[in-house]
Amino acid sequence: MKTNTKTIITYGTFDLFHYGHVRLFKRLKALGDKLIVAVSTDEFNALKGKAAFFSYLQRAEIVAACKYVDMVVPETHWQQKAKDICKYDVSTFGIGDDWKGEFDELSILCDVVYLDRTGEISSTEIKNSLADKGAPTSPAVKDPNNNSHDNPHDNPHDNFDNKVSK
Template sequence: MKTVITYGTFDLFHVGHVNLLKRARSLGDRLIVGVSTDEFNLNEKGKTTIVPYEHRVKVLASCRYVDLVIPEHSWQQKIDDIRKYQVNTFVMGDDWQGKFDELSALCEVKYLPRTQNISSTSIKQAMSVLLQLNRELQ
């Protein structure tokens, strides 16, 4: 059995997430998704999420491409996860190109293209603009 793993926040789940998960799953027989906890996002990535961790986990667990969801607590846990779950392929979006190449000593590392013109960040920015316009119109 070929196991693939990927990590992310998966805030405001959108079609870009679906496309990435579908492509990642096509590379193996089992897909494990590490979901960044709210604490990890805040303390290590310096960002807050709109959707709480527990909700993001439920959304991902319901996705047909995902076989197992695990928490991501730190940057360093990837090595342990690769060993623990006997991962064959580590996958991230191509905006992370080169950032995880050191993991190639443990498994294959692939950077997949992101879906154009969609991201949680762009959705948050659009929501912010709409909220500001709404305030101005009131």
């Protein structure tokens, strides 16, 4: 069913969330009424040969907390983009211009836009900089009660599920 809502969708790992991600989401949200962010799962990142610092659930929680994001869904494979566009009645697919031309085939389903990246920041550069300084390689989440926070349902104070689709 078609609605009058203009829905925008984007995809990414969104590891080490930074102001470049916020600016991307702000610009995407300005293109429509609803912004859906598909966050790559740990399993999908492994298939791409990538490893994220934070787990999928942690990254989804961080992305969901951004005021420009209306919904977070998992990205599990390359081919899901076309299905998601149809499923969520997407008007515009948007992504950074480092992917320019890679998703032009989606233009038969919706508008495709490649946005300029925030040039002076990237998660890869942050990781490399931290590695050069001998920073830890995994998040050290300390909880005085020794509770794990990998699963948002473990902590009753976590409430991001209203934006996150599993």
